[in-house]
């Protein structure tokens with residue numbers, strides 16, 4: 001039984017007043033807290049930290065050296081995602097679990113950075129095993145290549161995208177975010193002329209990257225290299241006998257000096273190709289993000305490592 005004195009209170013009005021007060025208070029208190037950013041890729045962890053500074057708390061779901069193609073979030077990861085203000089994904093299909101992760105979240109909570117990078121590389125997937133190289137592809141049945149972080153221009157675009165998102169979500173910190181972004185951007189941009197000079201030292205016929213999976217097309221486009229990967233866009237793909245034979249023939253035709261395994265993969269096929277053709281195994285490349293070793297655990301280190309491994313291996 002409700003006491004008479006209680007019934008005289010205007011309960012809906014009281015509740016409304018409390019809600020209004022809470023609504024007025026909450027955004028202010030939350031706006032002063034660091035933005036909670038969950039990152040689904042190692043390069044996005046660095047970009048969010050460098051650009052966001054003390055305006056963000058970055059929670060990485062992937063450690064350097066982990067293969068993002070086969071990563072699956074654990075229940076604890078899903079909890080971190082639900083508590084985040086912003087989730088940064090590599091996009092372009094890299095996170096195969098993303099639809100499942102998005103299901104319980106507002107649409108604007110997840111930003112697929114790669115999807116907003118201009119001019120993504122298209123890969124012909126319908127005929128991969130018989131694909132030629134060195135000729136133009138203008139198929140319309142291509143698939144977007146998700147490996148945008150291996151080259152400088154798409155990295156700069158990603159820095160701009162993350163900067164816009166962080167500044168919009170923490171307007172009071174926007175000037176500081178933009179200042180940090182400008183300094184960071186300049187550091188990454190300086191890698192491109194250095195890389196161009198390194199690649200220019202490789203004889204033209206040798207500017208061909210034989211790699212394990214198909215991860216270096218953005219780098220190839222930026223520096224005028226050809227690519228001949230054994231596998232498709234994912235490390236989970238398999239190669240074909242035809243692809244192997246074509247690759248061996250191509251290495252012999254060009255007298256190619258090196259083929260390139262990946263830092264995080266077991267490349268017995270590539271090692272066998274090297275033995276068969278006399279090409280040397282080059283230093284393993286970072287294909288899918290930051291490496292787990294000192295020197296490759298930053299974006300600058302990763303780009304320098306890849307470019308030097310390629311330039312030294314092929315000239």
Ligand SMILES: [Zn+2]
Nearest residue numbers: 215233235288
């Ligand atoms: Zn990959």
